[in-house]
Amino acid sequence: GENVEQHPSTLSVQEGDSAVIKCTYSDSASNYFPWYKQELGKRPQLIIDIRSNVGEKKDQRIAVTLNKTAKHFSLHITETQPEDSAVYFCASQGSLSGSARQLTFGSGTQLTVLP
């Protein structure tokens, strides 16, 4: 089955600096890669996603890049703010048929933005 690895497990940055979180996946058939932000005791919130036919996607301060050949994708947060502090999870999903629609999550990154 799919295996998703995420690094780093913890990340501290100064307010205003950038943060980068990286993930790798093992299944070349995976074609959808969402990123989630989860605050303590809350549900995961989708912050950005990318499909395998796109190399980069940006939404204001958040961007995601995908390298299909190397099977890795990254989350970039610029101009970080204290409210960006949370746990971030990457995930991968296969095609829309059968059990391949499952999400496989990375292990998570605790991001702390220091004021």
Place this chain on the structure above:
Amino acid sequence: GAVVSQHPSRVICKSGTSVKIECRSLDFQATTMFWYRQFPKQSLMLMATSNEGSKATYEQGVEKDKFLINHASLTLSTLTVTSAHPEDSSFYICSALPGRNEQFFGPGTRLTVL
């Protein structure tokens, strides 16, 4: 976006009792729902895939007789933790797939077994 609700949000029970958790898609029909378990400071681990009108598909290591899943309608899936023990204490989250890539998550249920 689509809305998924979960009930209850918190439950405390005694060891040996059973607990039922409901997951509802409020504004869309979901033929497929997923159940996850999340222990403190860990990632979401898929427990099972719930399919409307058919048996759930369980992930390796998840006991189907202990975690009963029923997906009787296109808007409701239930997870029953039978004979709960303290090691079952966790955050249980469901999600629903309205047909597109994006999964919509419920708010989660914090289960504490005494």
